[in-house]
Amino acid sequence: xxxxPHHAHADCLTSPQQRPVGRRGFLRLATLGGGAxxxxxxxxxxxxxxxxxxxxxxxxxxxxxxxxxxxxxxEGLDLRGKYDHIVLAGASLISITDKFPDWNATFWQHxxxxxxxxxxxxxxxxxxxxxxxxxxxxxxxxxxxxxxxxEVHAKALRALRREVLARHPQLAVExxxxxxxGKAEEIxx
Numbered sequence: 116x117x118x119x120p121h122h123a124h125a126d127c128l129t130s131p132q133q134r135p136v137g138r139r140g141f142l143r144l145a146t147l148g149g150g151a152x153x154x155x156x157x158x159x160x161x162x163x164x165x166x167x168x169x170x171x172x173x174x175x176x177x178x179x180x181x182x183x184x185x186x187x188x189x190e191g192l193d194l195r196g197k198y199d200h201i202v203l204a205g206a207s208l209i210s211i212t213d214k215f216p217d218w219n220a221t222f223w224q225h226x227x228x229x230x231x232x233x234x235x236x237x238x239x240x241x242x243x244x245x246x247x248x249x250x251x252x253x254x255x256x257x258x259x260x261x262x263x264x265x266e267v268h269a270k271a272l273r274a275l276r277r278e279v280l281a282r283h284p285q286l287a288v289e290x291x292x293x294x295x296x297g298k299a300e301e302i303x304x
Contacts, residue, residue: 168233170198183297205248210275237287
């Protein structure tokens with residue numbers, strides 16, 4: 116079929132490995148050895164996600180702590196592969212400022228979906244020290260005064276914790292403040 120150099124049939128323009136698989140080719144593949152793998156990729160996966168999610172994490176977007184946040188959730192709280200993750204600049208900052216009202220709405224919408232879809236049982240609120248979003252919201256660098264920084268974050272974490280519990284009393288809520296070295300301290304209720 117492709118012997119002539121003047122023949123411009125679509126099958127001649129690609130190698131056999133690159134040619135699209137038609138309906139018959141797909142059925143042939145499905146009945147051969149790779150069929151289970153190929154067909155398995157089309158099966159719905161929602162039941163997998165719903166069965167293993169225990170928590171919803173709210174953390175900040177700070178690039179310096181992405182790895183540390185993952186380690187804290189996976190190893191520190193033993194939640195590897197068992198949590199949904201919302202990332203908003205300032206994390207619990209949404210509870211004490213009106214500067215970012217859309218972020219507040221986004222958090223509550225995501226929390227509702229996590230409850231409905233994944234049946235979460237707990238919320239982890241994780242702020243961090245030297246947070247730029249707090250600087251933007253308040254025009255002050257709290258990192259220069261660690262005690263005041265802890266106080267401001269604790270106020271926000273506790274306020275959001277109270278609000279989550281008021282709206283969803285069936286959930287457990289944990290509050291933490293992470294240092295830039297990745298160590299997290301629990302902020303008591």
